[in-house]
Amino acid sequence: MTDDRYRPGRVHTSRTFPVVPPIYQTTTFELDDTAYADIQGTGGLHETWYSRFNNPTVDAAAAEIARLHGAAHAMMTASGMAAIATTLISLLRAGDTIVASKQVYGDTGDLLERDLPALGIEVVRVDAYDTARWRAAVAEHRPTVVYGETLSNPQLRLLDIPAVAEAAHEVGARLVVDNTFATPYCTRPLALGADVVVASATKFLAGHSDVVAGVAATDDAALMEAIQQRMITFGGCLDAHAAFLVWRGTRTFRVRLQESCQVAAALAERLEGDPAVQAVIHPSRADHPDTEVAARVMPEARGAMLTVVVDGGDERALRLVRHLAVAVEATSLGGVETLASLPFNSSHFNMTPEQRIEAGILPGMVRLAIGLEGEDVLAGDLTAAIAASA
Numbered sequence: 001m002t003d004d005r006y007r008p009g010r011v012h013t014s015r016t017f018p019v020v021p022p023i024y025q026t027t028t029f030e031l032d033d034t035a036y037a038d039i040q041g042t043g044g045l046h047e048t049w050y051s052r053f054n055n056p057t058v059d060a061a062a063a064e065i066a067r068l069h070g071a072a073h074a075m076m077t078a079s080g081m082a083a084i085a086t087t088l089i090s091l092l093r094a095g096d097t098i099v100a101s102k103q104v105y106g107d108t109g110d111l112l113e114r115d116l117p118a119l120g121i122e123v124v125r126v127d128a129y130d131t132a133r134w135r136a137a138v139a140e141h142r143p144t145v146v147y148g149e150t151l152s153n154p155q156l157r158l159l160d161i162p163a164v165a166e167a168a169h170e171v172g173a174r175l176v177v178d179n180t181f182a183t184p185y186c187t188r189p190l191a192l193g194a195d196v197v198v199a200s201a202t203k204f205l206a207g208h209s210d211v212v213a214g215v216a217a218t219d220d221a222a223l224m225e226a227i228q229q230r231m232i233t234f235g236g237c238l239d240a241h242a243a244f245l246v247w248r249g250t251r252t253f254r255v256r257l258q259e260s261c262q263v264a265a266a267l268a269e270r271l272e273g274d275p276a277v278q279a280v281i282h283p284s285r286a287d288h289p290d291t292e293v294a295a296r297v298m299p300e301a302r303g304a305m306l307t308v309v310v311d312g313g314d315e316r317a318l319r320l321v322r323h324l325a326v327a328v329e330a331t332s333l334g335g336v337e338t339l340a341s342l343p344f345n346s347s348h349f350n351m352t353p354e355q356r357i358e359a360g361i362l363p364g365m366v367r368l369a370i371g372l373e374g375e376d377v378l379a380g381d382l383t384a385a386i387a388a389s390a
């Protein structure tokens with residue numbers, strides 16, 4: 001070895017530290033005796049030696065999300081679904097039972113109905129908002145895992161996290177909560193009794209509709225290690241470039257959510273007065289069916305998702321979104337731009353109209369993910385589109 005060999009990773013261009021974490025776009029790191037000791041001791045879980053295991057930019061994003069959730073540990077994944085699947089498969093074995101909400105994100109529904117049963121796991125479904133039924137189902141089936149989403153899509157019904165956590169813990173089960181819609185700005189599930197919180201970081205956490213990512217967070221170090229081991233074998237790690245975008249999004253998380261939640265609540269008030277609007281659904285409203293749960297689970301802000309139901313059914317709802325000039329007709333949520341989508345032709349297209357009504361998804365329903373355009377701009381856009389769609 002000579003001193004003049006080319007070692008790019010050791011070139012420091014500055015004596016001082018960067019304010020923003022560098023993007024460590026490297027798959028591998030130079031090994032030394034400490035790294036070998038960790039590889040041989042823990043399987044390399046704690047050392048930065050190969051980027052499917054650990055990467056400093058990915059770790060920076062995980063640390064920020066752990067901080068937002070008040071969690072001791074967090075792990076980034078390639079998508080929200082990678083976080084959910086990796087977490088559930090870490091906790092469940094053939095012969096186990098999971099009691100899960102009926103109202104979950106569509107691909108989570110496929111995981112529950114198609115993939116977990118194929119692995120020999122029994123799945124029992126319960127309405128998210130029916131706390132008595134959660135208690136009964138958990139006591140009867142004695143599951144290993146209990147799973148729900150803080151806020152259901154698009155009905156925005158709430159999961160009573162403390163009550164469901166208590167029921168789960170009475171039978172030794174772990175409660176896993178998908179907090180994508182509510183975000184840690186409104187709800188911190190771990191503080192309410194959940195054992196693991198998972199989320200699509202694609203949405204409000206990253207916040208700019210420019211990266212697909214996921215996160216699992218917990219206070220339990222052994223559980224985090226078990227999930228990390230599956231992330232390593234299933235391979236759902238996050239890339240450093242993507243992690244950088246998540247990290248950058250977290251820097252403005254609080255102010256983005258403060259604005260979007262406040263505007264969602266204000267728009268709920270303003271749209272209620274529109275004669276073509278049959279119903280406005282937002283957990284801030286006194287007529288929301290879960291106000292008592294909302295007061296405990298989302299004590300301050302009630303979320304940036306807003307659902308409206310217009311007269312004239314799904315045909316009018318479709319005309320409405322086509323007349324939007326500011327909000328964009330697109331799937332997903334949680335970006336700086338307001339997105340509008342229709343359950344009947346996107347998230348719940350594979351249900352019959354009768355099944356949708358049975359599930360509380362009414363004709364004329366429009367789901368809005370409120371961004372940062374401002375209350376007056378959005379109120380004007382929505383009111384004009386409603387009028388134009390008549």
Ligand SMILES: Cc1ncc(COP(=O)(O)O)c(C=O)c1O
Pocket residue numbers: 079080081082105149178180181199200201202212213214332
């Ligand atoms: C509630 C919820 N959970 C999980 C996911 C999956 O996230 P991703 O698309 O990042 O895999 C989504 C995506 O829309 C979602 O809305």
